[in-house]
Amino acid sequence: MDPLQEVLRQVTGYIYPNEVELHWGLLVVVYPYLTGLVAGAFILASLVRIFDVKEVQPTYRLALLTALAYLIVAPLALLAHLGHPLRSFEIFLTPNFHSAMAMFGFVYAWYLMVVLLLEIWLDYRKDMVLWAQKETGLRRWVHRLLTLGANDISPNALRFDRRASRFITLIGIPSAFLLHGYVGFIFGSVKANPWWSSVLIPVVFLFSAIVSGIALMLLIYFLSTLLRAKPVDMPCMDKLASFLFYALVVDFSLEMLDFIHRLYEAEESIHILSQLVFSRLFLSLIILQAFLGTVVPLVLLGSVSPALRRKGILALPEELRRLLYAGAAILIQIGIFSTRWNVVIGGQLFSKSLRGLTVYKMQLMGLEGLFTSAFLLLLPILLLLLLIYILPPWPESEQHVEAPAGD
Amino acid sequence: MTQQSSRLLLVAVTLVVGLVTARHFLVPKTFGQRGHYRAAAVDAIEKLPIRYAGREACAMCHAEIVATHSKARHQSVACEVCHGPAAAHTESPGEIKPPAPRTRGYCPLCHGYDPTRPTGFPQIDPVSHNPVKACISCHNPHAPEPPHVPEECGACHGQIARSKAVSRHAQLACVQCHITPEKHKVTPRLVHPEKPRTREFCGTCHAQDARSSTEILRIDMQSHNSRYLCWQCHYPHQPEGD
Numbered sequence A: 001m002d003p004l005q006e007v008l009r010q011v012t013g014y015i016y017p018n019e020v021e022l023h024w025g026l027l028v029v030v031y032p033y034l035t036g037l038v039a040g041a042f043i044l045a046s047l048v049r050i051f052d053v054k055e056v057q058p059t060y061r062l063a064l065l066t067a068l069a070y071l072i073v074a075p076l077a078l079l080a081h082l083g084h085p086l087r088s089f090e091i092f093l094t095p096n097f098h099s100a101m102a103m104f105g106f107v108y109a110w111y112l113m114v115v116l117l118l119e120i121w122l123d124y125r126k127d128m129v130l131w132a133q134k135e136t137g138l139r140r141w142v143h144r145l146l147t148l149g150a151n152d153i154s155p156n157a158l159r160f161d162r163r164a165s166r167f168i169t170l171i172g173i174p175s176a177f178l179l180h181g182y183v184g185f186i187f188g189s190v191k192a193n194p195w196w197s198s199v200l201i202p203v204v205f206l207f208s209a210i211v212s213g214i215a216l217m218l219l220i221y222f223l224s225t226l227l228r229a230k231p232v233d234m235p236c237m238d239k240l241a242s243f244l245f246y247a248l249v250v251d252f253s254l255e256m257l258d259f260i261h262r263l264y265e266a267e268e269s270i271h272i273l274s275q276l277v278f279s280r281l282f283l284s285l286i287i288l289q290a291f292l293g294t295v296v297p298l299v300l301l302g303s304v305s306p307a308l309r310r311k312g313i314l315a316l317p318e319e320l321r322r323l324l325y326a327g328a329a330i331l332i333q334i335g336i337f338s339t340r341w342n343v344v345i346g347g348q349l350f351s352k353s354l355r356g357l358t359v360y361k362m363q364l365m366g367l368e369g370l371f372t373s374a375f376l377l378l379l380p381i382l383l384l385l386l387l388i389y390i391l392p393p394w395p396e397s398e399q400h401v402e403a404p405a406g407d
Numbered sequence B: 001m002t003q004q005s006s007r008l009l010l011v012a013v014t015l016v017v018g019l020v021t022a023r024h025f026l027v028p029k030t031f032g033q034r035g036h037y038r039a040a041a042v043d044a045i046e047k048l049p050i051r052y053a054g055r056e057a058c059a060m061c062h063a064e065i066v067a068t069h070s071k072a073r074h075q076s077v078a079c080e081v082c083h084g085p086a087a088a089h090t091e092s093p094g095e096i097k098p099p100a101p102r103t104r105g106y107c108p109l110c111h112g113y114d115p116t117r118p119t120g121f122p123q124i125d126p127v128s129h130n131p132v133k134a135c136i137s138c139h140n141p142h143a144p145e146p147p148h149v150p151e152e153c154g155a156c157h158g159q160i161a162r163s164k165a166v167s168r169h170a171q172l173a174c175v176q177c178h179i180t181p182e183k184h185k186v187t188p189r190l191v192h193p194e195k196p197r198t199r200e201f202c203g204t205c206h207a208q209d210a211r212s213s214t215e216i217l218r219i220d221m222q223s224h225n226s227r228y229l230c231w232q233c234h235y236p237h238q239p240e241g242d
Helices: A003-010 A026-049 A054-082 A100-134 A137-146 A155-188 A200-227 A234-265 A270-278 A282-304 A318-344 A370-390 B003-026 B040-046 B055-061 B063-069 B079-083 B087-091 B158-165 B199-206
Strands: none
Touching (some): A026 A054, A026 A100, A026 A234, A026 A370, A054 A370, A100 A155, A100 B003, A137 A370, A155 A200, A234 A282, A270 A282, A282 A318, B055 B063
16 A cells, blocks of 8 residues: 555544655654764763763773764764765855754764864873784774874873863863754754744753763673673762663653643643644653653662662662663663654654644665664664774773883 | 874864865855855756746637636646646647646546545545546546535445446445435545344345245245344345356
């Protein structure tokens, strides 16, 4: 059957003809999800650098590499969605300063070039120089090339690296806020759409980004130690879980604030939005986002992690505790993905006439299909493995400058 | 300046020079002169051949049709919407003839059933609405008649009507078995016709003691699968043969 006819059969109420089919599909769901992970992972890394949270030090480099891997893949979802990836360079050549969407190119370029690459370069430079001295073959050349010829590892040069890196992180925090706040801004500024149009959306996006980023790093750190057969640094996991809990509390409060605000305002859209929530979005919003993605992890982390009491409300053995953390982190990922789904897809399911609902028919194949999105969700992991191969983030790979003899 | 700063500066300068060079070669010269687009594109578009003639040009030769059309319900649909761009036809009317859509595929683009179309806009189900017949065999596209309720059930239920027409039930009117409220013709999806609800209904012709023609197949209503309605096993629009 013609896909349009199939969708038409499931339309309820009255909707305008151009609203039957959704213009922003799964790829546009993947895009804010990925950028959120970037911003979240970076903010976690900045905890070490700026706020000097010693416990999460083992995740610092891993978080930077994760942010880079996800940042490289994030715009691919948009490029695939727009359908003309080879034209994307045009926004850099002929920038339109009046377009919020075009500005993404600059926010992205700033974040990639000035923040992430620079911070990673400054952090790894000493190690790259030392690795290149010991290694042979291709790795040696790759590391040499990556140092850009800056092979000075005198104490003064290293001090410069540390200071510069700290400064970059300082710029990086507002930049990370800008990167994901911007994504929320794109949705929040669509004033014709009552599901999106809210000044709280950028802030909600930002905190959900922090939640998803910390949860991802908790998972990646846990899995990487398992795969490398190394002992899990439990204070680090506990601290990550505590931060995850705090971020989740703020995120949940903001979402509730947005929800209550909408209910109290009760604009003319409230009826169609409540229909939307209890029909089309019941599974993804009530079950996945609110219950499994927020309430269950909140209860899990709140009772097990040392966020509320130093030994946790339920004192559980370490093995069980970290498994529960990992479980909560997976649930949070599902919840945050559902959040993106509910915003992007949910915002297009109801008619601007506020009198009808359509449905989203997901494709399987093709650029907008499920397989492309699954590939884009998998790609950062593969990229991260490559980055880890080139720039090992583990403490044992870190090189130390030998003090000169007689010093 | 530290070694790192000088190297990073070098990278930054390379990038900026690269961007400026790329802009020099890749951005069209007339870009931005009149707005955020290539100004020369306007000249290029101006030079494109004109393909549409416009309704006035049609009226010069087809005055009668245009007069009818301009008063009819399709008056806001320009001639070239259906007949295609006709500038070439106006230049050499004898050699180039504009096409006219004579197949069933074209009219449903506007008149095919779609719940998002306004209520009252004439719509049909292209699959069941008088299948095979070309639209123009009943409707005059230059002066279409206002929509009216279907005269026969076959207008919408063509497949059933065709099956019934060659079956043993051909002589039975649809309403003999289906009590059909008049409103079904106007709002077919809201008001439905009824189906026979009892075995006795079919029995009026098919029971052993029925007062009907002797040629009609008889059945013992008591012993023949008494727990089922007849149409649960027999398809009444095309009942099986002897």
